[in-house]
Every structure is written in structure tokens, then in C-alpha cells.
Amino acid sequence: MIEKNGEQLNIQDNFLPKELFDALRNVIININFPWFYCSDIVGKTEDASEEDPSTSPGQLVHVVYFENTPQSSFYGEKIFTTIATLLRIGCLLRVKMNFHLRLPTHFESKYHIDTHHLPKDLAAQCTTSILYVNTCNGYTEFKDGTKVESVANRLISFPSTTEHRGVSQTDEQARYVINFNYFKRPAHK
8 A cells, every 4th residue: 555645545456356357358348348439538627627628639438337326237247246345335426437549649637536526525535446457558647746557457546535637548559447436335343
């Protein structure tokens, strides 16, 4: 566990057993998997500013769960039950997959928190986890300068109030990540 500015960043390589991770990746990185274009990457941030649509490359997304409702049949897959158990998800807020196409130079999205729509006291209790589906030279960067490379089957978890941004890749054709926003259930003693 890495601690920066009093906040904890947990990096876990080989998060899922290989068989489960391969099954997950094979579903997501498949010509038949539905992706939807979104013209911005972050949208409105907590300071109410937006990305400039003339400079944002946008992204493809697949929302799995949002607003207390499954948004995709993919939510019913066994893999999400396994992930929920491993993350100790007590109350799920959102699961969103992002698919970024290769760009000639790294594009840095705006710094943001995923739970800016929640009251601050609730947001402070949330966890954000990012599961990297493939390896590429894109990464997640935190406002303090910490960078976490996109490595297949790596999971990072951090308090949802930690400002971060995604940075696109220049080497691989695509960068796939899955974002989870949730309240953890207490650990059993």
C-alpha cells in the first residue's frame, strides 16, 4: 500500500485468477461487445468546468451499473459477483468501462473525482477502483504526480476524493479499463 498526502493508493497486480481474467478480457475485447461513443472523457468536474469538446478525443464507454440499476446484461455475469466479493463492495454506485483508441501523442484528461455529484461527507467514504484490462503505455496519474501504468490485470484502489486523470496510450491500438465506485462493506474480524 502506498500512502501519499495521507491518502492510500493500493496497487494489486494479478488481481483476478488468470482463468477469470482471461474470460473477462475475451468478452470485453471482442468485436461483438457493444461500445458507445461519448464526446467527453470526464464531463463536468467538481469545479463545474468541462473539457473543451474541440480538443477532447472522446472515448467509447459501456456503463454496466449506475443509479442503483444494472445498465447492461454484462452485469449479470459471474465475473462481477467475483469482483464484488474481492473488493468487498457493500453498496455499488457505478461500474463503467472505458475504451480509448490509440493517439499519436498522450492525451491527458482533466483531473477529477468520480463521485463529485455526492455530498462531500458521503464521497469521503467511497472507494474508486480501476482494473486495467490490457497493457499499454497509457496510465492513471494523480494530482500529486504519482503515475500508475496500465498493466493487464492490475487493480488500483484509492479514496474516491483523490483527484486523478486518465492518460491515453500511444503504443497499443486500444486501452481498456473498468472503473468501480462503491462503498466497502466492513472487513470481517
